[in-house]
Amino acid sequence: MRNKHIKSIIGIAFAGLLLSGCSDILNETPRGNYTPDYFKTSEGVMGGITSLYGHLRNIWGNGYWLDACETGTDEYTWAQSADGNFKDMDLDGSGNLTSSSSRSDVLWYNTFSDINTASGIIENGSAAGVDSSLVAEAYFFRGFDYFMLTQTFGGVPLDLGSGELKFNTTAVRVSKRNTVPEVYTKCVFPDLLKAINDLPEKARVTGGATKTAARLFLSKAYLTYAWWLENPNKIDTYPVCDRKDPTGHDPAYYYQQAYNLAIAGIQNPGNYALQKTFYDLNVGSNDHNSEMVLYADHIESSEYYDDNSHSYGSASSPSNFAAWMVTCNYTNVRSNTAANWGGTAVSSVQREAAQLYGRPWTRMAPTVNGIVNNFPDKTYDSRYDGTFVTCYRGNWNRAGRTEVTLYNANGLPIVQNDSVLSFLPYPNSNINYSNTTYASNIGGGVLPGRADFVVDVNGISRLLYPGLWKIGTYRTDNNGGMGQPNGSITRPYPIAKFSELYLLAAEAAVKGATIQSGYSARDLVNVLRARAGVWTFSNSSNKAKVADYSKVLTDATPQTITIDYILAERSREYFGEGQRWWDLVRTQEWGDYAKTYQICGSATGDHTLKSYSRNIKTYMYLRPIPQGQIDALQMSDADKAAYQNPGY
Known part of the structure; x- marks a missing residue:
């Protein structure tokens, strides 16, 4: 509005x-x-x-509300720069969730x-x-x-x-x-x-x-x-x-x-109506499209009407700053002015007000198992490519640098918009993460013959991980430069999409609802899977890709749809948008889905995959009433205690 x-x-x-x-x-x-x-x-x-x-x-768009809805699920955990706001929500022992630390207070207040x-x-x-x-x-x-x-x-x-x-x-x-x-x-x-x-x-x-x-x-x-x-x-x-x-x-x-x-x-x-492709649904140039049923709106043309600074964001409501939390500090990556890396190190990927880049806060990182389990097909299904930033590209010229060519992994040359750092969709044991000649400064590995530094899916760490492209910064006023990446994001934040009607009906059908002809759980799921197979653009390669793998995906859909399959489809459609905790709590699967997760560490170059356990107790299926609410009530101590959810 x-x-x-x-x-x-x-x-x-x-x-x-x-x-x-x-x-x-x-x-x-x-x-x-x-x-x-x-x-x-x-x-x-x-x-x-x-x-x-x-x-x-x-x-919606508040990064701490995104934290409350995603951290501690199978999709997200805390990242290298996280403080207690994120570690407390994760329940892996790194913090302690209390009525004073729960970021569900964003909703209550x-x-x-x-x-x-x-x-x-x-x-x-x-x-x-x-x-x-x-x-x-x-x-x-x-x-x-x-x-x-x-x-x-x-x-x-x-x-x-x-x-x-x-x-x-x-x-x-x-x-x-x-x-x-x-x-x-x-x-x-x-x-x-x-x-x-x-x-x-x-x-x-x-x-x-x-x-x-x-x-x-x-x-x-x-x-x-x-x-x-x-x-x-x-x-x-x-x-x-x-x-x-x-x-x-x-x-x-x-x-x-x-x-x-x-x-x-x-x-x-x-x-x-559904958008033709998953890319069309999420690309910033197509915001306010026909699939968006409800959103928290923002406007780029006026700070006054947006009630936000568009040059420097405050990280508080009503700003849209959620994407900052799930963006790693990609700006630490370095290339060199010399092929032998004996020249000057150059920050080849600069902070830019564009959907691939944005402001990097490194507070929340996707779990390895969330990506591996929920996006098993990254070749035909466009939703992995249309969800994550899997390639950070050179943009040093837009920061005023004059070098036409820089040198990157293996001493190979790169030019503006070439890939500098890539996240590979599958495990790759051939990556050399210990190379010291071509020092990425951010812990990227090298593969023979590739000019980009690489990280495979099992090498995703709390420091270095794919960003969330679909909710990323989008501006039209960069004027050929970096623009204003530190300002409040001026895009609408999605709350509900028309696609969800298909998955709600499918879930109800799995739970025993009498179905209409042509609207079985499999029929409904396959509408979205068919759309997921249609490509018009590839983010990872940064170019048009005209392909239709709809039949491949719909043929691969199980004949019998289960709640687990519905949850996987919901993750593919809405990963990182703030739906996941509610989905897992509704179906009472949170304790199973999120009890363990995998990710590499916080140190530069740490690509050793580790498993972590969460202590998700049944009382945690309800968030605590904020302590500020309890303290402000003028009631007896017994009544205040009774007002709070048990366990907190």
């Missing part, structure tokens, strides 16, 4: 309280507290709705004020004479926010001070958490159903909520709740309650509802 300027002004008003009022200003009109009368005006409704879209930027704003619009908006479809956007966001919260923390409060799901105008210091079934059946389900009924098929504005968006999240909520009711691995819930549905339905009912809604979304797409 770009049409109004949004700035947070109260984050302190409820740093630990149940938030009241709305926390935004619109058009520079300060309002620390929105009243019911204000929401009875069309200006108030529009202002509140705009703030609801704006609040997405406080969560940035959600309740917007839930309250949505309630204000829902209660009072009809008096403004606005169309019901506009109020439906508030229903969508309230259901969406509560769904995110209950997936993460278990049961959460529906009463923010004035009664359940009521608009509250007075800060409160007491709170009572509802149970998981209450949150789903009193809010998430009815709010998203109301949104489906009243939202338009086609968005009011680019990126706006639609029936398809509401169907997607309600399908996912039904699916998550069905797993919760079934509870196959006997995971504890909190607040303690029976895993029974208040309306008397069983898990099978909700699996079926999840399937039906996802299929309805596929069959009634509105303006949404």
Whole structure:
């Protein structure tokens, strides 16, 4: 949403309280507290709705929220420059996850004020004479926010001070958490159903909520709740309650509802459609494409309207800085001005505001097993190539250096845009990581006849690893130079894609939903696998690649789809975007999938693969309520203790 300027002004008003009022200003009109009368005006409704879209930027694109959603899964672990924010989330013994260190606080502290704003619009908006479809956007966001919260923390409060799901105008210091079934059946389900009924098929504005968006999240909520009711691995819930549905339905009912809604979304797409290729979906020049159902938007053309510095990022909301965390310091690689490496060492890969490069913070590294297991086919399936930066290329001329040729591995010449450092997709025992003549400075190895330094998949380390290309920096204002790579990323951050409807329906089908003809789990998965086989461009070779391996991939799809296969497909589609922890918690597979991982060490040149174990206890399937919230409540010590999830 770009049409109004949004700035947070109260984050302190409820740093630990149940938030009241709305926390935004619109058009520079300060309002620390929105009243019911204000929401009875069309200006108030529009202002509140705009703030609801704006609040997405406080969560999605925040690098610490990405940490909470990815570190400690099979996809990511901590990297060489990580501090406690990342080591605590990993659960491998390098840190200690507590209610004070959990970075799920990003969600908690940035959600309740917007839930309250949505309630204000829902209660009072009809008096403004606005169309019901506009109020439906508030229903969508309230259901969406509560769904995110209950997936993460278990049961959460529906009463923010004035009664359940009521608009509250007075800060409160007491709170009572509802149970998981209450949150789903009193809010998430009815709010998203109301949104489906009243939202338009086609968005009011680019990126706006639609029936398809509401169907997607309600399908996912039904699916998550069905797993919760079934509870196959006997995971504890909190607040303690029976895993029974208040309306008397069983898990099978909700699996079926999840399937039906996802299929309805596929069959009634509105303006949404799958992109032709995985590359097209993720390339920065094609942002805001038809597959993007919901995203946290940003705008390059105005720092004012983006509420961010585009020259230097603050690493705090509402900036989009998630990609920094998963980018290694590739700028340490060196080439030389002489073939015998007796000349001057040159930083041949400079920091650039481009999707292959960006700001390198080296906080999160992909695990070796996450890449090996989840991307077994890196030849025909384009999703590995369309996910990672597997080749860093020379760009020294754009930094003002005048050398036409530099010399790299094996003393071989390279020119601008040639490969300087490459990550090979498969193990290679022929790599010499101990070569001292051609010193990469970053620990890259050499292979005979290759001018680029190389790292094979088993040599990925906490220091040196592929970046996450698909969410990387993209700017159009570099003007032939390096641009401004340190500024907030000006791309939209993806929250939900149309492709997910296929995988939600497939997962529900695997869990026993009665299927429609042509929409079996295998049929649904193969739609995405067929797309994955289509290539128009190769990132690794940096050139057009026209190929169609759809039949190869669809023929290789198992006849019987399992939950493990669905999880692998979800990783191939959404690796590193912030879906993984929820996926593994929903299916209760986190303890199995992430209990061990492999990666090499933090030192330059360390390419010895090591295995690490995580101590994932069942209580950790819920994140802790932030300690700041607990401390701010004016309740007895016993009540505060009871408010916190067990184990923390």
